[in-house]
Amino acid sequence: MLFVLFALLVADFYSAQCVMCKAVGEESANQGGIGSGLNQGIFFLMAVPYILLGIAGIVLWKHFNKEGG
Template sequence: MKKIAFVFIFTVLSSIAINNTASAQCAMCTVSAEQSVKNGNTQGKGLNSGILYLLAIPYLLISGMGVLWYLKYRKKSTGYAGNI
C-alpha cells in the first residue's frame, strides 16, 4: 500500500513540477482559414475535415472497444444459460 501511495504522490508532484507551456495557435488558424475562404481557396474545407477526423477517431476506438466487450460478455452469459 505504501508503494502505491508513493507512486501516486510522485506522479502528481512530477506532473506539477513539469510545466510545459503550450503555444496555442487557434487564433492564427482561424484567421488563416477565414482569409483563405475569402480569397477563394479551399484550405478551410481541408482544415475542417482534419478537425472532424481528429474528433471522430477517439469515439470510434472507444465504441469499438465497447462493442467487443459487450460481445465477449454476451458470449459468456449465453454460454452458461444454455447449459442449465
C-alpha cells in the first residue's frame, strides 16, 4: 500500500523524464548515437528480470523433478 502511494506521488516526475528520453531517442536514433545506446540500455534493463525468472523456473523444475524424491 505504501509503495502504491509513493508511486502515485512521484508519477509526474517520472513522466517528465520519459519525455526527455523520447526526445533524445527520436533525435539521434537514425544517427546511431545516444538513441542507439538508449535502446540497448532499455533492452538490457528488460532482459535481466526475464533471465532471473528463467533461472528460477529451471531451479524449481529441477527441484520438483528429482528422481527418487
